[in-house]
Amino acid sequence: MNNPINLKKRDSMNLFLLRRYHAQGTNGEVYYNGQLVCKTIELPWRLNRRGVSCIPEGSYQLRRRVTPERGPHVEVLNVRNRSHILFHPGNDVFQDLQGCIAPVSHHVSAGVGSMSREALRCFELLVMPDLEEGKEVWLHVVDEQEF
Numbered sequence: 001m002n003n004p005i006n007l008k009k010r011d012s013m014n015l016f017l018l019r020r021y022h023a024q025g026t027n028g029e030v031y032y033n034g035q036l037v038c039k040t041i042e043l044p045w046r047l048n049r050r051g052v053s054c055i056p057e058g059s060y061q062l063r064r065r066v067t068p069e070r071g072p073h074v075e076v077l078n079v080r081n082r083s084h085i086l087f088h089p090g091n092d093v094f095q096d097l098q099g100c101i102a103p104v105s106h107h108v109s110a111g112v113g114s115m116s117r118e119a120l121r122c123f124e125l126l127v128m129p130d131l132e133e134g135k136e137v138w139l140h141v142v143d144e145q146e147f
Contacts, residue, residue, distance in 0.1 A: 012136035013127065017101075018144035019057070021045055025093040025111015026054045029144075030103070030123065037126055038103040038119040041111050043093050048081060051098045055079045057141045064131035074127060076101070076139060087123060089116040 017040060019028040028040040046053035055076065065075040065086070076085040087103060090096025093111035103120045104113025113119075127137050 012138055013130050015062075015127070015137065015139050016147070017139055017141045018147055019054075019141065020144055022110030024109070027107050027110060027113075030139075032126060038123050039105065039107055039113060041090065041093050041097070041102050041104055041107070041113045043097055043099060044111070050082060053099065054101075055082060055085055055099065055141065057143060060139045060141065062127060062131065062137040062139055064128060072128070074124065074131070087120065089120050091116050 013032065015037070016031045017028050018031065019026050019042075021044065023044060025044055026042040028042065030037040030040060042054035043052060044054065048056050056079070060079060061077045063075050063077055064072055066072045070086075070088065074087040076087075079085050082099060084100075086100045088100055090100070090102030091104060091108075091113050093102070096102060096116075102113065102116050103123045105115035105119045107113055130137050
């Protein structure tokens with residue numbers, strides 16, 4: 001497993017996703033420089049199986065990706081045995097996600113959030129300028145109890 005605390009470069013942006021695991025979903029909070037950026041929801045941990053599990057804990061580089069369907073968005077790179085892990089809107093893990101990460105403004109319950117589009121905008125306002133300038137942005141995913 002990757003070491004989530006090992007900062008890749010001092011001049012890169014380092015975000016921390018602190019997770020809480022539940023049977024019905026994984027709730028988290030993204031921090032930058034100790035400040036809360038947004039909350040997140042993801043699928044429950046199911047051994048990294050595609051389409052039904054959140055991604056493993058570890059450190060991942062983020063990149064700006066553009067598609068005709070979604071336009072510019074943020075992708076999580078180098079997830080073991082997975083691809084196309086994106087940050088995108090969603091308020092219910094079982095209705096809106098297949099392994100991606102949905103920023104939310106509030107946690108309603110395990111795997112359920114609210115105001116996802118607003119939270120995604122806040123997240124993208126922070127990371128997109130650095131990604132567009134070619135700077136490295138890292139997401140360190142950890143269990144909040146081990147952080």
